[in-house]
Amino acid sequence: MNNLFKDTLKVAFVVLGLGGLAQGAMAEGNAAEGEKLAASCSACHGSDGNSPSPMFPKLAGLGEKYLVDQLKAIRNANGANPKAASRSIPEMTGLLDKMSDQDLANLAAFFDSKPMQLSGAKKAEVQLNSGQKVDALKLGEQIYRAGNLETAVPACSGCHSPTGKGNEPAGFPRLGGQHADYIAKQLRDFRAGNRTTDGDAQIMRGVAKHLSDAELEAVANYISGLH
Numbered sequence: 001m002n003n004l005f006k007d008t009l010k011v012a013f014v015v016l017g018l019g020g021l022a023q024g025a026m027a028e029g030n031a032a033e034g035e036k037l038a039a040s041c042s043a044c045h046g047s048d049g050n051s052p053s054p055m056f057p058k059l060a061g062l063g064e065k066y067l068v069d070q071l072k073a074i075r076n077a078n079g080a081n082p083k084a085a086s087r088s089i090p091e092m093t094g095l096l097d098k099m100s101d102q103d104l105a106n107l108a109a110f111f112d113s114k115p116m117q118l119s120g121a122k123k124a125e126v127q128l129n130s131g132q133k134v135d136a137l138k139l140g141e142q143i144y145r146a147g148n149l150e151t152a153v154p155a156c157s158g159c160h161s162p163t164g165k166g167n168e169p170a171g172f173p174r175l176g177g178q179h180a181d182y183i184a185k186q187l188r189d190f191r192a193g194n195r196t197t198d199g200d201a202q203i204m205r206g207v208a209k210h211l212s213d214a215e216l217e218a219v220a221n222y223i224s225g226l227h
Contacts, residue, residue, distance in 0.1 A: 026068055027102050029109025037107050040095060049111040054181035056091075060114035063166050066173040067108035071096060073197050075104070087197050118177040121225030126214040134214075140222025143215050151210045156219065159203070164226030176226030184220035187211060 038047070041059070045051045049060030059067065073087035075096040096104065124136040142148075145162065147155040156175070160166050164176025175183065189195035191208035198204035208216070 026065060027105040029064060029068070029105035029107075029112075031106070031109040031113045034106035034108070034110030037099070037103060038110055041107070041111075044091065045111075048114045050114070050117045051179070054119075054179035057182045058116050058119075058178055059111040061112060061116040062173045063168045063171065064105075064108045064112040065168060065171040066166070067112060068105055069171055070197065071099075071104040071108060072101070075099065085197050085199070087195065116174065116177045118227050119179050119224040121180070121221050121223075124221060126218050128214050129212055136218040136221050139215065140218035140220070143211075143219040144222055144226075148210070148215065151212075153207060153210045153215070156207075156223070164223055175223045178224060180220045180224035183223055184217055187216045187220060191216070 038049075041049075044053070044056040045059050049058060049062075051058050069085070070087065073085040074089055074092050076084045076086040077088040077093070078097065079086065099107075121137060121140070125133045126136045126139060127133050143153065144156045147153045159170070159172045160175045164174060166172045166174040186195060187204075187208050190198065190204040191211065193205065196202075196205070211219070
């Protein structure tokens with residue numbers, strides 16, 4: 001049994017497990033109430049969750065469970081709950097500290113109710129470790145849909161769907177249409193261990209550590225045009 005097949009099985013079991021945990025574990029969000037709280041988010045993320053800047057992620061349509069999990073992790077960056085996941089984002093320091101779990105669920109429901117606007121992939125070349133330059137879109141599509149058997153990188157589509165719409169019950173976010181620069185930064189952060197919100201299974205850290213710089217940039221670019 002090769003490493004890629006083992007990784008694929010691991011992901012499948014985690015998906016099933018997360019899907020089971022998702023039911024009943026999260027407060028039901030109210031999008032109308034969330035809209036009242038979203039004004040403080042609009043400067044960076046846009047009034048409808050479609051951030052105009054690649055420095056900040058689009059939140060529109062990401063998936064309610066995923067958004068709740070990330071908001072809780074960001075709120076917990078101050079270490080209030082040492083046993084819970086945390087995610088430090090300097091620009092958001094203190095913004096969520098006074099929000100309840102219900103507030104975060106409402107925010108997530110609001111942003112998830114909005115359609116994500118496509119960023120669009122660009123024609124480009126990336127340089128492999130061998131020095132060869134290849135078409136970034138073709139390489140990105142290969143990694144997203146088939147992975148890299150030689151380096152045990154599983155296909156991104158296994159968790160995030162062939163169209164990039166994600167897997168809501170399992171808490172895997174929509175990727176299609178997201179800013180390429182933002183996706184690339186998150187992959188680099190997972191690869192470096194600077195982002196750890198993929199849980200004990202370390203799915204994203206396990207995937208990203210095998211991605212070369214060229215593959216990382218190429219797949220981020222390809223994803224930004226998925227719909």
